Amino acid sequence: xxxxxxxxxxxxxxxxxxxxxxxxxxxxxxxxxxxxxxxxxxxxxxxxxxxxxxxxxxxxxxxxxxxxxxxxxxxxxxxxxxxxxxxxxxxxxxxxxxxxxxxxxxxxxxxxxxxxxxxxxxxxxxxxxxxxxxxxxxx
Amino acid sequence: xxxxxxxxxxxxxxxxxxxxxxxxxxxxxxxxxxxxxxxxxxxxxxxxxxxxxxxxxxxxxxxxxxxxxxxxxxxxxxxxxxxxxxxxxxxxxxxxxxxxxxxxxxxxxxxx
Numbered sequence: 009x010x011x012x013x014x015x016x017x018x019x020x021x022x023x024x025x026x027x028x029x030x031x032x033x034x035x036x037x038x039x040x041x042x043x044x045x046x047x048x049x050x051x052x053x054x055x056x057x058x059x060x061x062x063x064x065x066x067x068x069x070x071x072x073x074x075x076x077x078x079x080x081x082x083x084x085x086x087x088x089x090x091x092x093x094x095x096x097x098x099x100x101x102x103x104x105x106x107x108x109x110x111x112x113x114x115x116x117x118x119x120x121x122x123x124x125x126x127x128x129x130x131x132x133x134x135x136x137x138x139x140x141x142x143x144x145x146x147x
Numbered sequence: 148x149x150x151x152x153x154x155x156x157x158x159x160x161x162x163x164x165x166x167x168x169x170x171x172x173x174x175x176x177x178x179x180x181x182x183x184x185x186x187x188x189x190x191x192x193x194x195x196x197x198x199x200x201x202x203x204x205x206x207x208x209x210x211x212x213x214x215x216x217x218x219x220x221x222x223x224x225x226x227x228x229x230x231x232x233x234x235x236x237x238x239x240x241x242x243x244x245x246x247x248x249x250x251x252x253x254x255x256x257x258x259x
Contacts, residue, residue: 033202035222040181040198054198061199 014051021055024062160239166196166204171236180223
């Protein structure tokens with residue numbers, strides 16, 4: 009790795025640590041990395057070790073950080089749900105094309121986005137999800 | 148010698164991980180800072196401790212009261228082993244010696 013890029017890479021990775029950790033160890037960690045680089049330790053190995061350390065630091069429960077950890081877990085869960093929901097409409101036409109030969113009940117098909125009378129769009133979306141999770145079984 | 152169920156003689160280092168034990172062994176002969184610890188551990192155990200692993204283990208040992216930081220020397224923070232840390236290390240090493248002796252004996256008995 010380029011000599012000027014290696015310290016920058018380590019510096020970037022050190023920013024992944026919580027602020028409390030950086031206040032305490034930040035300067036020393038940067039100096040230690042510089043010494044290890046001088047000894048010939050690959051920059052990627054140093055950065056990888058610091059990255060794993062940063063992940064551990066965030067994931068280790070500490071008093072006073074329970075709320076933020078719980079908030080992070082909720083955000084991740086919400087994010088993954090959002091991604092799944094976002095993917096469903098995009099994959100639905102493809103699935104509909106594949107399943108068009110399958111003569112199941114019309115309201116089970118993901119390709120029929122029109123909600124029936126008295127069904128709100130949100131419920132129609134839920135129906136699509138239930139079809140996805142049911143893998144085409146009768147709904 | 149106290150037994151393994153005696154609280155005073157309990158091997159509290161059993162679950163802290165190899166890095167923490169190596170750090171305590173390295174600090175047993177005097178205070179050291181991060182870079183010196185990495186160099187020393189490489190020399191005594193042939194293990195290259197990553198800097199991220201090092202700081203994680205140092206924080207854990209400090210929380211457990213087994214080591215304490217000394218006033219910073221420039222930007223480097225030396226650490227020293229505490230009295231409870233030294234006692235815990237002694238118990239752990241005795242436990243390792245017992246296991247090691249049992250292993251050697253069984254290899255002998257098994258004739259492998």
